[in-house]
Amino acid sequence: MSIRLIKPGDDLTAVATVMQQLRPALTVAEIIARMQQQQSEGYQLVCEEQDGDIRALAGFVFVRKLAWGKALYVDDLVTEETHRSKGAGKRLMDWLKVHAVENGCEQLHLDSGRQREDAHRFYDREGFESNSLHFVFRVASSQPS
Structure with a gap:
């Protein structure tokens, strides 16, 4: 198994297929387009893979x-469903923690949907604190009164 950064310009099809398990409302093509746009704005992708198969992705x-x-x-964190609870997410999280320190970060942050209770247990085990709520106002669907 190896953990590697995915470079801008790499083929994102396999990456998007795994990401779709986290973002099922989006098509693979939509995920690829969004990831490419975000990569041009500083978004980075990292994955754990074995024999060319992506096990976990962030x-x-x-x-x-x-x-x-x-x-x-961390905007996105997903372990491919057939590899969950086998250590891939933990290894990727450990990599993210080290990468944060190596890049002079004081903290590592992420948001998680309230319904993702298994993920919350994982974050608790990883030493994360739940210390805020994230609020959203959907500008595109709102009209001023």
Whole structure:
């Protein structure tokens, strides 16, 4: 098994297929288009793979916030469903933690949907604290009164 950064310009088809397990409302083509756009804006992808098969995948960015300082923010984290609970997510999370330190980050952050209770147990085991709520206002569907 190896963990590697996916470079801009790499074929994202296999990556998008795994990512679709986390983002099922999107087609593989939509995921590829969004990932390519985001890569041009600093989004990075990392995966654990074995024999060419992606076991786990993360998309992340480096951010700087007043409240956090420099942080590695994980946008997307998914373990391919046939490899869940076999250590792939843990190995990828360990890599992300080291990568954050190597890049001068003070913290590592992520958001997780309330319904993802298995993921929350994983984050608890990994030492994450649940210390805020994330609120969304859908601008595109709102009209000023």
